[in-house]
Amino acid sequence: MDNIKIGNLIYKLRKESGMTQLQLAExxxxxxxxxxxxxxxxxxxxxxxxxxxxxxxxxxxEKLLSGELDTNDILGGNMKKIKFYVCKNCGNIITSxxxxxxxxxxxxxxSLQINNADDNEKLNVEKIENDYYITTKHPMEREHYITFxxxxxxxxxxxxKQYPExxxxxxxxxxxxxxxxxxxxxxxxxxxxI
Numbered sequence: 001m002d003n004i005k006i007g008n009l010i011y012k013l014r015k016e017s018g019m020t021q022l023q024l025a026e027x028x029x030x031x032x033x034x035x036x037x038x039x040x041x042x043x044x045x046x047x048x049x050x051x052x053x054x055x056x057x058x059x060x061x062e063k064l065l066s067g068e069l070d071t072n073d074i075l076g077g078n079m080k081k082i083k084f085y086v087c088k089n090c091g092n093i094i095t096s097x098x099x100x101x102x103x104x105x106x107x108x109x110x111s112l113q114i115n116n117a118d119d120n121e122k123l124n125v126e127k128i129e130n131d132y133y134i135t136t137k138h139p140m141e142r143e144h145y146i147t148f149x150x151x152x153x154x155x156x157x158x159x160x161k162q163y164p165e166x167x168x169x170x171x172x173x174x175x176x177x178x179x180x181x182x183x184x185x186x187x188x189x190x191x192x193x194i
Contacts, residue, residue: 004041005067011039013057028052060101079155083111086147086183093148093159093183112189114181122192123149123168123180131171132194134160134180140168144186151194153178 014024014035021039025032028049037043045053054061063069085094087104094102094109102109117123126133138146145164150157151172160170179191 001044001065002067003038003044006044006065007039007041007067009064009067009069010035010045010053010057013059014039017057024056027056060103062101079152079157082152082157084114084181084183084189085109085111086185086189088185091147093161095157095159112183114189114191117190117192121190123182125180125192125194127174128171130174132174132180134168134170134172136168138168138184140164140166145184147183147185150181151175151178152181 014021019027020032021035022032025035030049034043038045050061050064054064057064059069079097081097083096083099085096085102085104086092087094087107087109089105089107092104094104096102096111099111102111123138124135126135132151134149136146140146140162142164146162146168148159148161149168149170149172150159153175156175158172158175160172162168162170178194180194181189181191183189
C-alpha cells in the first residue's frame with residue numbers, strides 16, 4: 001500500500017464531499033489528527049476503519065486501497081459496444097457502455113463475451129404487427145434456460161427477462177435494424193442480426 005497515494009485520495013474525496021477533517025473524524029469516532037496523518041501520507045487507516053471510510057465516500061474498497069479512482073472515457077457514438085454482466089448467483093443483469101468494475105453477491109463480475117449464433121442456436125423471429133415475436137426450442141429448464149432476450153440498436157436496448165420452466169415467447173417492438181441478444185445460463189451470450 002502506498003500511504004501517500006491513499007492519503008491524497010482521502011483528501012480529494014473529503015474535499016469533494018465538502019467535509020472538514022474534523023467532520024470526517026467525528027463521523028468515524030476518531031481524532032482529526034488521525035485524518036490529518038492519513039492525508040499527509042504518514043499512515044493508513046486501520047483495517048477496521050476501511051469499510052466505513054469506503055461507505056462514507058461511496059468508493060469501492062479496492063480502489064480506496066489502491067489510492068486511485070479510474071475515470072472512464074466519455075463515450076460518443078452508439079451502443080454497439082455495450083457490455084453485459086450476469087450474476088451467476090442471483091441472475092442480476094447489468095449493462096454498461098464500457099468495461100467497468102461490477103460487483104454482485106460479493107463477487108466481481110466480468111463482462112460477457114458475445115458470440116455470433118450459428119444456425120442451430122438462432123432464435124425464431126417473426127414480425128407480428130409492430131413487434132418481433134421471439135420463440136425458441138432451446139430448453140427452458142431450471143438448470144438450463146435463456147435468462148433474457150434483448151433487442152439492441154444504435155441508441156436503444158429493450159430487455160425481456162425470461163424464467164425457467166416457461167416457454168420463451170417474447171414480443172419486442174420493432175426498432176430499426178439491430179441485434180437480438182440472449183443469454184443462456186450454461187453456454188453464454190449470443191447474438192443474431194435482425
